Amino acid sequence: MLTIKDISFSFREKIIFENLNLSFPEGQVHGIVGKNGVGKTTFFRNISGIYNPHKGTIFYNNAPVKKGKISFLPTSPYFYPYINGREYIKLINGSISSRINQYADLLDLPLNQLIDTYSTGMKKKIAFLGTISQNRPILILDEPFNGVDLEGNEILKAIIKKEKKERILLISSHILSSLTNISDNIYFIQEGFAVNIFDQKEFTKLESSIQKDIEEKINKTDVV
C-alpha cells in the first residue's frame, strides 16, 4: 500500500496541494485525470522523489518510501544520443528479460536500431519498456499513451493490465477513455487539487459529469 499522508507542496506562492491524504492499494491500476496545469505531474514528481514535499510523508508498506522502490516514466523521457533500444533497456535494468523482449516484439520495436532514429511513439514505447523492466513495486506512468498509435495504445493497455499484479500502478492521461478501460479507480483532480475518487462502477457517472461541465462551459460563451 502506498500512503500519502498530509503532504503539501507549492511553487513559491502557488499552492499545488495542501495536507493531501490518499492511499493506493497494491495490484490495482489507479488512473489520475485532471485538466492541464492542475498538478498531476507535480504530484507524481513528489511521489517519485524528484521534488520533496514541503510537509508530510509518503509511505510504502508503513515505511517512508525509498527512491529504489519507484519506477517513473516522465512525460518527455530522456535518451542518451547514439544508443540503441537494447542498450537503453540494459542501461536501466542491467539485462533484458525474455518478457521485455516479447513485449518489444509485440510493440514492433527495433531494439538494435539507434533511438535517435525512432519516431515519437516508438520513443514512448521504449521508455515504457525501460520503466517496467526495472521490476520495482511502484510504477508511475505520466501520459504513457501520448504519441502512441492506436495499435500501440491497445498493446500498452494489455501490458499494463498484466503488469499490475503485486504492483501499484499510477497512470495519468488526457484521454479519459484510455484510463476507464484499464483503471480500477480513477482519481479526478480539480482546481486546488480537490480529489474525487471513482471506482469502476462509477466511471460512466464521471464521464457524463465531465461531459456536462464541458458543455456548460461551451454554452456560456458564443465564441464557438
Next chain:
Amino acid sequence: MSKVLTILLLRLKQGWRATLEVGVVLVLFALLITFGLAIQILVALQEMGWSTIGQLSFAGILSVHAARKDLLFLQSICSNRWTFKSVLASEYLLLLSPLILLYACSEQWWHVLSIFTSTLLFVALAHLIPVSRKRPIKKSLHFIPLDTFEIKSRVEKAPLLFILIYALGFLTFFHVAFFPISIIIMSAFLVDTFKYLEPVPLVHWKKNFVGLKIKRNLGFLLLIFLPPFLTCLLFQWAFIWVAIYAMIILITVTILAICFKYANYSPLYAELASSNTMSLLLLLSFLPGFILITIGYSIFLYFKAKKNMEYYFGEKRPRMQY
C-alpha cells in the same frame, strides 16, 4: 559496479558512433587542430601548482555537472545514492583522464592526487545541487534584441554555457590562447544555433532579408565580444594578429551559419540536417589562411540564400501547384 562499467562502456560506444557519423577523418582533423591550440595551454598547466589544478578541476566538473541534462534519468536508473555517486565519479575521472595522464607522465603525483581529491570531493557534495531545477530560464533576456531571436532563444535555453564560453575569453589575460578558444567554441555554438528554421509567420520578409539578418546578428556579436577582444589586446599586445584573426573567424562563421540556414530554408522543416561540409568549413576557418575558402563559400551561399528566400517570399515567387 556493473552499472558503472555499463555506463562507461556505453560512453565509449557513443563516442565511436558519433565519430563514425561525423567522419573519422574529420574528427582526427579536429583533434589535430584542437591539440595544436591546446598544446600551449598544456605547457602552461604543467607549470601550475597542484592546488590551482585541484581548484580548476573542481570548477571544470562543476560547470559540466551544471550543464548536464541527464541527471534525473541517471538518478532514476541507479538503485541508490552510492551507485549514482560512483557513476558520477567514474565519468568525471574519465573526463579528466587526459590531464591525469599528463601529470602522471611528468611524475607530478601531487597534481594527480589533487585532481582525484577534487573529483571525489565534488561527487560527495553533488547531491547538494538540486538537479530538478536546472531548466531554461523563464525570464526573457532583454539585453539581447528580439531581431537576433536565434541567439536570444539559444542563450535563454543554456545561459550557463553561454556565460562560460564568454567568460573563457577574458582568461586571455592569463594566456593568449583562451581568446581564440572562446571564439572557436562560440563558432560551434553559432552553427548549432542557426540550424533551427523559423516557421513562415516568423519570417518578417523585407527586401535584402539575408543582408539585414547578417547585419543585426553581427552587430550584436561584435558588441558582445568587444570586451574580451580588448582584454586580449591589452594583455597580449604581442599577439594582436591572433586576436584579429579570431574576430575574423567569428564574423565569417556568423555569416556562413546565417547564409547556410537561409540557403537551405524550407517552410516544411523545423531543423536543418547536420552537414559535414559545414563542420569541415568550420574547422578550416581555424587554420591560418584557410579561412579564405570559408569566406569564398560564404559569398556563394549568400547569393544562394538570397535566391532561395526570394523564391519563397519575394514578390515574383512562383505560384504553388496543388
